[in-house]
């Protein structure tokens with residue numbers, strides 16, 4: 669198969685895996701499904717047979733044209749030629765429901781796509797997404813584990829994450845250098861529970877807390893410019909101690925710390 673490595677084009681050739689991925693969305697007969705990066709349509713064909721409405725977003729012009737031709741008679745299928753990161757996912761949400769998202773993601777922008785899905789979490793019910801195994805391990809990591817970091821907290825703030833299956837390079841053409849894992853994200857709105865409204869400020873806190881993984885939370889926050897008194901008071905209010913490492917904190921403990929710390933040292937007046 670001709671492919672463009674720059675667009676992360678490793679096409680799925682394992683038919684059984686394609687079927688399992690498509691089935692992970694459950695009954696989609698009345699649902700609106702968004703497929704990210706359909707490529708040559710390994711998963712698309714299965715979705716088109718079942719989905720109430722299928723919207724495919726493909727950046728590669730030739731592939732988008734190929735799919736438009738292949739599905740020219742399928743009235744439930746819509747092919748958009750676009751960069752998924754520029755698509756307003758909330759605008760695609762069906763009137764009486766939420767989107768089901770699926771995709772064998774282009775690996776060069778996996779984290780950006782995951783964060784894009786999180787920004788539109790209230791428009792999405794479920795996402796079944798394949799990515800490089802190491803990235804999936806970071807997304808799904810639990811507090812206390814080596815892989816737990818900024819990406820884990822950022823995604824788990826918006827979704828319950830579970831790992832579905834891992835595929836070897838031979839499941840793709842051309843085979844990538846890495847194994848791939850499919851994650852199931854069940855999006856849930858935790859904004860009233862966690863009260864974090866300012867994404868940018870929360871992400872700044874996470875980056876500061878995880879800046880040097882071997883350092884304690886207190887030391888990392890001090891390096892980011894918070895005063896020792898403020899750190900001590902905030903940790904006490906959040907029910908954690910500053911000699912912990914950031915990887916020990918749960919998503920709700922990070923939210924509590926965020927509220928207790930208040931504006932970051934580099935904050936603008938609106939934070």
Ligand SMILES: C[S@@+](CC[C@H](N)C(=O)[O-])C[C@H]1O[C@@H](n2cnc3c(N)ncnc32)[C@H](O)[C@@H]1O
Pocket residue numbers: 675676677678679680681704705706707708709710711725726727728731750751752753771772773774775777
């Ligand atoms: C890993 S391939 C998966 C293709 C197909 N779904 C499959 O499983 O065989 C990733 C696909 O995403 C497309 N792509 C890359 N960057 C994209 C972007 N920014 N927006 C939408 N699609 C993109 C690529 O052209 C490619 O078709």
